[in-house]
Structure formats: structure tokens, C-alpha cells
Amino acid sequence: MVEQSIYPNYPKDLEMVITASQVNFFYGPTQALFDISLLIPAKHVTALIGPSGCGKSTFLRCLNRMNDTIPHSRVEGAISINQKDIYAPGTDVVELRKEVGMVFQKSNPFPKSIFDNVAYGPRIHGEKDQRRLAEIVEQSLQQAAIWDEVKDRLHANAMGLSGGQQQRLCIARALAVGPKILLMDEPASALDPKSTMRIEDLIGELRTNYTIVIVTHNMQQAARVSDYTAFFYEGRLIECDATPKIFTNPRQKQTEDYITGRFG
Amino acid sequence: MMTNNTADKFIILSLRLITYAIVLVIGYILFDIIRHGASALNWQFVSSFPRRSGAAGGIFPAIVGTFYLVTGTIAVSLPLGIGGAIYLAEYAEQNRFNTLIRLAIVTLAGVPSIVFGLFGLGIFVLFCGFGPSILAGSLTLACMVLPTIIVASEESLRAVPKGFRDASLALGATKWEMIRTNILPYSMSGMITGSILGIGRAAGETAPILLTVAAFYLPRLPKSIFDQVMALPYHLYILATQHPEADRIRHMQYGTALILLLLVLGLSLGAILIRTHFRKKYRW
Numbered sequence: 247m248v249e250q251s252i253y254p255n256y257p258k259d260l261e262m263v264i265t266a267s268q269v270n271f272f273y274g275p276t277q278a279l280f281d282i283s284l285l286i287p288a289k290h291v292t293a294l295i296g297p298s299g300c301g302k303s304t305f306l307r308c309l310n311r312m313n314d315t316i317p318h319s320r321v322e323g324a325i326s327i328n329q330k331d332i333y334a335p336g337t338d339v340v341e342l343r344k345e346v347g348m349v350f351q352k353s354n355p356f357p358k359s360i361f362d363n364v365a366y367g368p369r370i371h372g373e374k375d376q377r378r379l380a381e382i383v384e385q386s387l388q389q390a391a392i393w394d395e396v397k398d399r400l401h402a403n404a405m406g407l408s409g410g411q412q413q414r415l416c417i418a419r420a421l422a423v424g425p426k427i428l429l430m431d432e433p434a435s436a437l438d439p440k441s442t443m444r445i446e447d448l449i450g451e452l453r454t455n456y457t458i459v460i461v462t463h464n465m466q467q468a469a470r471v472s473d474y475t476a477f478f479y480e481g482r483l484i485e486c487d488a489t490p491k492i493f494t495n496p497r498q499k500q501t502e503d504y505i506t507g508r509f510g
Numbered sequence: 511m512m513t514n515n516t517a518d519k520f521i522i523l524s525l526r527l528i529t530y531a532i533v534l535v536i537g538y539i540l541f542d543i544i545r546h547g548a549s550a551l552n553w554q555f556v557s558s559f560p561r562r563s564g565a566a567g568g569i570f571p572a573i574v575g576t577f578y579l580v581t582g583t584i585a586v587s588l589p590l591g592i593g594g595a596i597y598l599a600e601y602a603e604q605n606r607f608n609t610l611i612r613l614a615i616v617t618l619a620g621v622p623s624i625v626f627g628l629f630g631l632g633i634f635v636l637f638c639g640f641g642p643s644i645l646a647g648s649l650t651l652a653c654m655v656l657p658t659i660i661v662a663s664e665e666s667l668r669a670v671p672k673g674f675r676d677a678s679l680a681l682g683a684t685k686w687e688m689i690r691t692n693i694l695p696y697s698m699s700g701m702i703t704g705s706i707l708g709i710g711r712a713a714g715e716t717a718p719i720l721l722t723v724a725a726f727y728l729p730r731l732p733k734s735i736f737d738q739v740m741a742l743p744y745h746l747y748i749l750a751t752q753h754p755e756a757d758r759i760r761h762m763q764y765g766t767a768l769i770l771l772l773l774v775l776g777l778s779l780g781a782i783l784i785r786t787h788f789r790k791k792y793r794w
Contacts (some may be wrong), residue, residue, distance in 0.1 A: 354673030
């Protein structure tokens with residue numbers, strides 16, 4: 247249950263699915279995260295906000311161990327997902343990433359058909375049955391609210407889709423693996439306003455079934471889509487609270503300065 | 511004083527002239543070879559054995575020999591080179607040992623071909639005991655084209671956008687699954703094209719096969735990879751410089767050169783076709 251001392255404004259029965267405690271992160275000799283302790287509630291949307299270089303994306307990428315691919319990087323402290331330390335020796339990164347999906351800033355569909363994009367995850371995890379694959383693909387595209395636009399051209403190259411469609415396809419592709427948690431790294435920052443709105447609507451729909459952590463530059467977006475907001479600044483977690491509270495009555499001066507646009 | 515605009519036009523014109531000059535040189539070489547060689551070309555020339563030490567008859571065994579050597583070179587160098595490139599591009603960390611490997615590859619690319627020939631003679635022909643043979647020749651040629659294949663393959667592996675890698679890994683692919691499903695298919699065209707162009711060059715080399723496989727004249731085709739063969743570049747070398755009737759058999763020399771050229775052009779054409787095929791299949 248929630249540690250009331252840190253989060254006075256969270257509902258008392260909130261179930262926490264991700265627990266980060268005293269996380270430090272280093273790119274070679276440069277420390278990017280300092281002592282981050284943060285709880286993330288299940289089946290809600292948590293936004294990570296802050297100016298460029300504040301460490302919000304770095305923290306996000308710690309949650310599915312995507313930072314492992316960066317040479318000379320190092321993480322300290324503990325991150326648990328469903329009470330399992332994901333940095334414990336012997337952790338199966340493949341299993342972790344099946345559980346924790348990710349959507350990137352720049353939409354990155356594979357240069358294959360729409361169908362093959364969505365089926366990619368299930369296939370590498372051993373699903374061979376064509377009927378089952380077709381089911382998963384349809385279901386995932388439905389969930390990502392793009393099925394109606396692509397159902398007649400599932401075998402066309404995904405590169406032919408518009409930017410907003412590509413991003414929703416990437417969300418469908420992530421959902422097809424069956425994750426419980428979805429990490430989104432500025433998923434709409436490269437999109438036009440209309441496509442952005444569709445992505446935000448989609449996040450609103452997905453929150454009932456998924457735990458979503460979204461990094462965003464756009465404070466209005468954080469205010470619109472998230473239930474909880476964590477404010478990062480210079481590699482430190484300054485404040486974390488219910489979103490309305492952060493945007494109306496933050497406890498920290500730095501948070502207030504940032505959300506009122508005095509810097510950042 | 512020239513305005514920026516005139517300077518710009520001047521540069522463009524110069525670059526254009528340089529390009530035309532290159533095309534002109536290549537065009538002249540082709541024209542010259544075709545003009546003198548076309549008369550020698552006929553079915554008998556490509557399908558029969560040489561007579562009178564190559565002054566008459568055909569060059570069939572040399573065509574077959576070069577074909578075997580190219581096939582052998584591809585079979586050895588492609589897996590090795592692409593494998594090495596995958597290691598260097600995807601797995602190798604930036605450390606001193608791997609810097610040394612890269613340095614070795616670059617150096618290997620600069621080694622004169624006659625040195626490869628001597629190396630092949632020492633290692634494959636004598637030390638391994640293969641004798642002068644298709645095997646020894648192919649291995650020698652393979653060593654020679656390895657740097658080209660590795661460099662071309664590594665570049666095309668690195669050209670695959672990071673987004674594809676991230677997406678694969680984030681979907682739970684292991685590193686090898688990522689490489690197999692989302693890197694190799696997209697880099698295949700570049701790897702094959704670069705490799706074939708390198709092998710095309712090797713097909714025309716004389717020095718490395720001189721000491722390891724090539725025979726001046728053989729009355730029959732090779733029966734195994736441990737046999738010697740005749741080869742087009744060596745045959746051409748003999749006809750043009752060592753033959754007592756060198757002055758009177760120009761058409762035979764040009765004919766041989768033309769066939770060799772066609773073979774190399776054929777390889778390049780194959781490379782282009784493969785590239786177009788993959789480009790169409792995976793575009794981004």
C-alpha cells in the first residue's frame with residue numbers, strides 16, 4: 247500500500263506496481279539520476295515531466311532495462327515490478343520486456359507489412375498458429391484504435407502510413423506482446439495536433455487495463471492524460487503527486503516555477 | 511571578381527567534366543576491348559579447349575576454372591566476412607583488442623595481391639598440403655576480398671536505424687533475434703552488393719592465383735577441389751606477354767579479356783538486381 251508520508255494525496259487503497267528506491271544512473275562518469283524513489287500505481291497514468299535533460303527519459307528506460315544497451319552505463323539502487331527486483335542477477339530481460347512494453351518518441355514501425363509489425367512480438371515469443379496470430383493482430387489493432395483504418399490493407403507496408411497512424415501501429419505492436427505496463431517516451435511529440443489528440447484519447451482508453459508511464463514535454467498533455475505526475479529536475483525527483491494537485495498547488499517552489507513557465 | 515553564382519556554376523561544370531572524363535575512359539576501354547575482341551567471339555571460342563598453346567581453339571577450361579574459383583571464393587569469404595562484420599558492428603565493444611582487429615582489416619585491404627599469392631603458396635599450398643588447387647586458390651582469393659566484404663557489410667549493418675533495434679529489443683527480442691529478424695534483412699542488400707563487387711575484382715586477379723592454382727594448360731577439366739585449373743586472368747597474361755606468337759594472336763587476347771569483362775559485369779549486374787530486389791522489399 248501507499249507510503250502515506252511520501253504521497254499524502256494518493257488514495258489509501260492504491261495498488262503500487264512499480265517501486266523505485268534510491269535509483270542512481272550513470273552514463274560513464276556522468277551521473278544522470280540521483281537517488282530517485284518513486285512509486286507508480288497500477289492501472290493509472292503517471293506522467294514524468296521536466297525540462298530537457300532532467301532524466302525523465304533515462305528513468306523511463308530503466309523500467310524495462312533498455313538502458314542496458316548503452317555501453318558503460320550503470321544503475322544503482324533497486325527497481326521492483328510486482329515485488330520482483332528487475333535488476334537482480336538472473337533476471338530474464340526478455341520476460342521483463344514482455345511484461346513492460348515501450349512506445350518511442352519517433353514512431354519506428356519495421357519496414358514490413360502492418361500485419362507482420364504487430365505479429366512480430368508474438369512470433370518471436372513462439373506463437374506459430376496463424377489463426378491465433380490473426381486474432382492477436384486484430385485485437386491489438388482494435389485496442390490501439392487503428393483497426394478500422396488498416397483492416398483492408400493489413401499486408402501493405404507499414405511505412406506507407408501517416409505519422410500518427412504509425413505511432414498507433416507501434417502501440418498496437420507493443421500491446422500484441424501482452425504487457426501489463428506501457429512505457430511511453432514522448433509518444434506524440436513528433437505528431438500534428440490532431441494525431442496527438444487521437445493518441446491522448448487512446449491513452450485514456452488504455453488506462454483501464456494498463457499501467458501507463460508517459461514521459462512528456464508538454465505540460466498540458468500531462469495535465470490532460472495523467473492521474474499522477476512526477477516532476478524531475480536535473481536528475482532529481484522534485485515532487486510527485488496527484489496531477490491536479492501538481493498543476494494547481496504544488497508543494498515545491500521549483501515545480502511551481504516550471505509549471506507556470508518561469509523556466510524549462 | 512567572381513560572384514558566388516559564377517563560382518557555383520564553375521564548380522558544377524568542373525565536377526561534371528570530371529565525371530564525363532571517367533565515363534569516357536571506361537567507355538574507351540570497353541570500346542577497345544569489344545572492337546578487337548568481338549571477332550574472336552563465337553561458340554567454338556567459349557566451348558572448346560585451346561590449341562597450339564592458346565594461339566587457336568577456345569578458352570573453355572579457363573572459363574570453367576574462373577567460375578569454380580569465384581564460386582569457391584564466395585563460399586569461403588561470404589560467411590566469414592559477414593560473420594566478422596556482424597561481430598564488429600553488433601557485439602564488439604570499443605576496446606583496444608577490437609581496435610587492433612579493425613586496424614588489421616584495414617591493413618589487409620592494403621596488402622598487394624602478389625603478397626596474398628605468396629601467403630597462399632606458403633600456407634594453403636605448402637603448409638596445409640593442398641598443393642596448387644582450386645581449394646588453395648579460393649582460400650587465397652577469399653583472404654584478399656575479406657576486408658572489402660567486412661567493411662561493406664559492417665557499414666550496411668550500421669546503417670540500420672536505431673529505432674528498429676530499440677523496437678525489437680523492447681518487444682522482448684534477444685540480441686540475436688533482433689539481428690536475425692530486424693537487422694540482417696535490411697542490411698542484406700548492402701552486404702551482398704559490396705561483397706559481390708569485391709569478389710568481382712578478385713575474379714580478375716592474376717597474382718594470387720598464379721602461385722596457388724592456375725595452370726598454363728590442362729588437357730581436361732578439374733575433377734575435385736584439389737585439382738589445378740586454368741583461369742581467365744592467367745590465361746590472358748600468358749597470351750599477352752609469355753606467348754611466342756603474342757603479336758599475332760591479338761584477337762585471342764582481346765576475346766579472353768572480353769569474356770573476363772563480361773563475367774565481372776555479370777557479377778555486378780547480379781549485385782544490382784539483388785539490391786533492387788531487397789530495396790523494393792524493405793524500404794524506409
